[in-house]
Amino acid sequence: MVGWILKKILGSKNQRELKRLMPIVHRTNEFDEQFKSLSDEALRAKTAIWKEELAQIPELEDQWKRLDEILPEAFAVVKNAARRLKDRQDTFTVCDQPMKWDMVHFDVQLLGGIVLHRGRIAEMATGEGKTLVATLPLYLNALTGRGVHLVTVNDYLARRDAEWMGRLYDFLGLTVGCIQHDQEPDFRREQYAMDITYGTNSEFGFDYLRDNGMATTREQQVQRGYYYAIVDEVDSILIDEARTPLIISGPATISTHQYDKWKPLIEQLVRKQNMLCNRLASEALEKFEQGDVETGGRLMFKVKLGQPRNKQLLRMMEDPDKRRAVDKAELSFYQDTRKEELFALKEELFFTIDEKSNESDLSEQGRNFLNPDDPNAFVLPDLINEFTEIDLDPSLSQEEKDKRKAERQQHCDAQAERIHNISQLLRAYCLFEKDVQYVIEENKVVIVDEFTGRKMPGRRWSDGLHQAVEAKEGVQIDRETQTLATITIQNYFRLYQKLAGMTGTAETEAAEFHDIYKLDVNVIPTNRPVARKDHNDRIYKTRREKYSAVINEIRDCHTREQPVLVGTVSVEASELLSRMLKREKIPHNVLNAKFHMQEAEIVSRAGQPGTVTISTNMAGRGTDIKLGASVADRGGLFVIGTERHEARRIDRQLRGRCARQGDPGSSRFYVSFEDDLMRNFGAADRMTRIMERFGLEEGQELEHRWLNKSVETAQKRVEQRNYLIRKRTLDFDDVMNMQREVVYTYRNETIESEEPRALIYEVIDEAVPAKVQEYLAAERDEELNYTGFLNWVNTTFPLGLTKEKAQFETRSVDENAQFLIGKIKDAYERKSSHEEPSAVKSLERYIILNAIDRLWQEHLYAMDALREGVYLRGYAQKDPLIEYKTEAYDMFVELMANIKNEVLHNLFRSTSNLQAFENFLATLPQFLMREHAPTAPTANAPARGRQLQPVGAMAAVGGDGDGAGEMTLDLPIRRSMPKVGRNEPCPCGSGKKYKNCCGRVA
Ligand SMILES: Nc1ncnc2c1ncn2[C@@H]1O[C@H](COP(=O)(O)OP(=O)(O)OP(=O)(O)O)[C@@H](O)[C@H]1O
């Protein structure tokens, strides 16, 4: 009832909104009528006029206002052009196939276009022509000249749509580009320079990361801003894909994992546990036979905790009595009063695995087995207590206290790493199945997207899980990779000033779109009434019965030549079904979203009489299924779902594949109690009761609309949970996102700056006073402070200061800072005066970029570790997110300080030209002599012991060490430019060969 009222209200809100837009549609059609009399040239000329006019408006906001005003006229221009193409039966090629233009925008498509222009999501059913809808707002917004993007789910669709719609843009005088996976940067840049650019979400995202995190000059960057994007299949991209972030990674410099070390033991442990669970399951069976249902249920619950995919368990769960007994046991154990009993129960196993939350835990027994000598090796020490004890110990000096704490911390980190490794291995063994969640290809573990069945080569599970699976499968354990740059899909799309989306299914996820992307959904009515018939679900006890019913249904359809599209939720299910069909000698096609282009072709023929097509839900999406001759009389396309998906949206998507544009068509889902959804989230208890009431026999099925509701309730529960997971990922990424923005802005400023020296001086102005403060304002022995400070100064800058010369004691802290800043800048001017000005500029940029990149990457690594670490703290009743935020902030402050210090540190150690450097050294005062090597200043202390080796040669500089007490600068020369061949172009960007430019030996 409530649902119905809500729908009524929401429904009418949507209707009200659309009604308000209708006058615009009418106005568009009036203009279209007027334009019919124009010549092609006159129509096309409008584009140029508007472009010119908008170019005069500097502010984006004002441009948008103007766009709103010209919208009806501009849309009419596009529609009018489409009609001209149709009237002429214009032919061209799309993806190497001949194509004829046969579309003129319908009113509902104009409506969709307005919604998209306003930065909203247009829900339009499959086959409503969203590809064409997008041309309207893309044309309009491209008039600003700022570049607009259309985002698709795969390269094939990007190319198809760019070439297909390109005909229209071309007619109107706009340029269109298309990004494909294998393009070179120069080519990409050209594509982005076009008025409109089509491409996939990951290509756009990776280009962003490369532009902002890796390019070192403006010329290397390819994108030109983020103004307006329309995301096609927006649910798939912003919701399904959003669960794995985009990561550019390189091999980590060190790898600490111990997966291969633990693998044999874990394998034994898992085997032991499986044996134990098998025994428990047999016992349970006995108890049931003896009529002791309660004990039986309790035993089965235990099996469920220890081996959720135990075969006997799954079989027993088919039996309503037994299923109820387990559910009852489970429910009772989760009552608060029985917490201890539950704990005891868990302790009887070696470990427990929670399928729902994907977590695993070792019990005492398990710990003993893994390390009989020291079971505590798998328990985190109580660090806080230990710290307090150390703090309270009067016999320890401050230094000793720090040392001990550091030791304890290190111990704790090692412990945490070990626990983590083992927990990931347990998950790999117990929850991840080959050919379901992943496949092995060329000796590599390739993730299979569980939502789409699509393989995702190159992507890796994070947190070491991928390595754990690699260890399990005995394939090469790839080195822990280090993140070089990363962004979540969510945060990439939040970069756009205006974002819009279109899909056949957005309504069920409207809340998420609103909360995360501030995107509202408008449901656009179909052009013609929908004639699809959705049948009730058929529910079976076992998967086996379900599949044989599906096969029967397919055979029936096949005999009467009605085409069938069979949707599956995984590659494994597709293949199973295909094997069964082969045995029945029913010809069919299988699509796994592997080869987009071929699959699109197959899908487009799925409406021909008698065709059977099996497809995971992502395969062939976006391709139109036209009905073959006389298929309409046979009821149109029949869609069979072989399992209810976790998300209702995906089921709707599948259903929507038939009955497009008012065609006939029907759909039905087949469900069994063994399906994951039903096992984990189904109202199993209720279902079991219903089954009993109906006295369900082997092979029999249930069908009632109430049951559809039960399934939907389960789906809603999963949707909610998945939303929370995504939100959590985002909460964590938001922290990173802010940091990334600061760093990328700084980076871009450096790249774009015409006077990078100003940036260098900024660093000096900020970092030197901080250092002076650190040393001279400290409440310690003054003498000591001055010596320490002098050490730092003389190891960082070639100033050759001595106590006598510096006379620090005669000045205040601030004055000392100013004094030093003056000296450093002076020396720097002198150093660079020996170098070629443009080379110096490149070098200055390089010094800053180098510091940012190196330390930022280290920071990303540390942030990964932090993120892993804070989860463990969840056990200590602390909110991991808050912990993460606080520590991440501290780390970031430190990062920024370190970047500045590194810039200072490298300022006089880098040169664009060795000869110039030597010239400079020759002019240095004679007192540059060697002292006992002062210890390196903290400025450059590597985070977590990961330091890159300085590149290039170490040059001993200065006179021979004669005379104690004199100071010298021990400057290792770092070749700051990457090593270049003498005949290669000079990295300074002069265009000359290196040997004739900076590499010239004077
Ligand atoms: N205004 C129109 N007049 C005639 N045919 C049209 C019109 N608009 C779209 N079509 C046709 O409808 C079919 C489906 O178009 P399209 O693939 O753009 O749909 P879609 O909404 O993107 O569907 P999907 O959800 O499958 O991606 C195409 O064959 C297209 O030519």
Ligand SMILES: [Mg+2]
């Ligand atoms: Mg489409």
